Amino acid sequence: MKFVIIISIVLIVISAGCATPKIGSPIATSKVQQIRSGYTTRDDILNLFGTPLRNVAGETGEIWVYRYLDGKGVGQELVVSFNGDKVSIFSYR
Numbered sequence: 001m002k003f004v005i006i007i008s009i010v011l012i013v014i015s016a017g018c019a020t021p022k023i024g025s026p027i028a029t030s031k032v033q034q035i036r037s038g039y040t041t042r043d044d045i046l047n048l049f050g051t052p053l054r055n056v057a058g059e060t061g062e063i064w065v066y067r068y069l070d071g072k073g074v075g076q077e078l079v080v081s082f083n084g085d086k087v088s089i090f091s092y093r
Contacts, residue, residue: 024068
Protein backbone atom coordinates (compact mmCIF):
# COMPACT_ATOMS: atom_id res chain seq x y z
CA MET A 1 0.00 0.00 0.00
CA LYS A 2 2.84 2.39 0.86
CA PHE A 3 4.40 1.67 -2.52
CA VAL A 4 1.20 2.72 -4.35
CA ILE A 5 1.00 5.96 -2.35
CA ILE A 6 4.66 6.77 -3.05
CA ILE A 7 4.27 6.07 -6.78
CA SER A 8 1.13 8.26 -6.87
CA ILE A 9 2.93 11.14 -5.19
CA VAL A 10 5.90 10.83 -7.56
CA LEU A 11 3.61 10.87 -10.61
CA ILE A 12 1.77 13.96 -9.34
CA VAL A 13 5.04 15.82 -8.74
CA ILE A 14 6.41 14.87 -12.17
CA SER A 15 3.24 15.89 -14.01
CA ALA A 16 3.07 19.20 -12.13
CA GLY A 17 6.68 19.96 -13.07
CA CYS A 18 5.89 19.53 -16.77
CA ALA A 19 2.99 22.00 -16.82
CA THR A 20 3.49 25.28 -18.66
CA PRO A 21 2.47 28.25 -16.51
CA LYS A 22 -0.26 30.64 -17.61
CA ILE A 23 1.07 34.14 -18.32
CA GLY A 24 -0.88 37.36 -18.78
CA SER A 25 -4.42 37.86 -20.06
CA PRO A 26 -5.83 37.13 -23.52
CA ILE A 27 -5.22 39.97 -26.01
CA ALA A 28 -8.47 40.85 -27.81
CA THR A 29 -8.01 41.31 -31.56
CA SER A 30 -10.81 43.90 -31.51
CA LYS A 31 -8.72 46.04 -29.14
CA VAL A 32 -5.57 45.64 -31.26
CA GLN A 33 -7.54 46.92 -34.28
CA GLN A 34 -8.14 50.18 -32.39
CA ILE A 35 -4.41 51.03 -32.33
CA ARG A 36 -3.38 53.70 -34.86
CA SER A 37 0.28 54.63 -35.29
CA GLY A 38 0.79 58.35 -34.71
CA TYR A 39 -2.61 58.78 -33.00
CA THR A 40 -3.02 56.26 -30.19
CA THR A 41 -1.50 57.47 -26.90
CA ARG A 42 0.10 55.71 -23.93
CA ASP A 43 -3.06 56.31 -21.91
CA ASP A 44 -5.13 54.72 -24.70
CA ILE A 45 -2.92 51.61 -24.62
CA LEU A 46 -3.13 51.44 -20.82
CA ASN A 47 -6.92 51.70 -20.99
CA LEU A 48 -7.13 48.97 -23.65
CA PHE A 49 -4.60 46.46 -22.31
CA GLY A 50 -3.59 47.45 -18.77
CA THR A 51 -0.06 47.42 -17.43
CA PRO A 52 2.46 45.79 -19.81
CA LEU A 53 4.32 42.63 -18.86
CA ARG A 54 7.59 44.35 -19.81
CA ASN A 55 8.56 47.98 -20.36
CA VAL A 56 11.96 48.77 -21.91
CA ALA A 57 13.69 51.84 -23.29
CA GLY A 58 13.92 52.09 -27.07
CA GLU A 59 15.77 54.51 -29.36
CA THR A 60 12.81 56.90 -29.76
CA GLY A 61 10.88 56.08 -26.59
CA GLU A 62 9.53 53.19 -24.60
CA ILE A 63 8.58 49.74 -25.84
CA TRP A 64 5.75 47.92 -24.08
CA VAL A 65 5.32 44.18 -24.34
CA TYR A 66 2.12 42.26 -23.64
CA ARG A 67 2.15 38.45 -23.70
CA TYR A 68 -0.42 35.77 -23.12
CA LEU A 69 0.30 32.07 -22.73
CA ASP A 70 -2.61 29.81 -21.80
CA GLY A 71 -0.52 27.02 -20.29
CA LYS A 72 -1.28 24.70 -23.22
CA GLY A 73 1.09 26.20 -25.75
CA VAL A 74 -1.27 28.82 -27.22
CA GLY A 75 0.18 32.31 -27.04
CA GLN A 76 -0.22 35.90 -28.17
CA GLU A 77 2.17 38.83 -28.14
CA LEU A 78 1.64 42.56 -28.63
CA VAL A 79 4.67 44.87 -28.84
CA VAL A 80 4.02 48.62 -28.86
CA SER A 81 6.76 51.19 -29.55
CA PHE A 82 6.24 54.82 -28.61
CA ASN A 83 7.70 58.01 -29.99
CA GLY A 84 7.04 60.46 -27.20
CA ASP A 85 3.43 59.92 -26.07
CA LYS A 86 2.14 58.37 -29.32
CA VAL A 87 2.39 54.86 -30.75
CA SER A 88 5.00 54.84 -33.50
CA ILE A 89 4.73 51.17 -34.51
CA PHE A 90 3.26 47.96 -33.12
CA SER A 91 3.16 44.26 -33.89
CA TYR A 92 0.68 41.58 -32.90
CA ARG A 93 0.97 37.85 -33.36
